[in-house]
Amino acid sequence: DTGVSQDPRHKITKRGQNVTFRCDPISEHNRLYWYRQTLGQGPEFLTYFQNEAQLEKSRLLSDRFSAERPKGSFSTLEIQRTEQGDSAMYLCASSFVGRGYEQYFGPGTRLTVT
């Protein structure tokens, strides 16, 4: 069990550029979640997948955001036409249905939009 990994750990981009983040969950976990955390706040839910199906999206997820989990394993989160307000820590978590609601978090990707 190598834990949840995220790549990159840090991303600095200019406003208007597109960025993509990757999350690799714990291998046997079938649920994968994306959260956003801004300074001084708790993480806020963005979206989640069960296997490859995206089952829920938060209203925080504007149409500039898209997430995929094509084979039910790793997931990507893309932000198009980034804005300064997108600067935040993007967290990925995974869990296994049937083992309670406990989620395991990755280290996060810190995005800075200049």
Place this chain on the structure above:
Amino acid sequence: GNSVTQMEGPVTLSEEAFLTINCTYTATGYPSLFWYVQYPGEGLQLLLKATKADDKGSNKGFEATYRKETTSFHLEKGSVQVSDSAVYFCALSDATGGFKTIFGAGTRLFVKA
């Protein structure tokens, strides 16, 4: 909808002092409750959990009891150490919330030697 409210920080204590961080929740279903900890420069780690009323979660000297009658899940530790300095998040998750985790805003703890 589901929500979590926890006491504002920062909380500053001397080493070996008693710690309480208050947490209350609102939920329509029967949630599981969690405390997560975030050490400086690190990711979120699950500290402890409780899945039903009157359960006590415990880990590393920290404890919290799931109180349904007061909708609370207060975090306690009898004697804090400098290494406990971190941000602590109370959270809940249940099926009616789509299994997503709802977090409080976090409480920063500073422990002085």
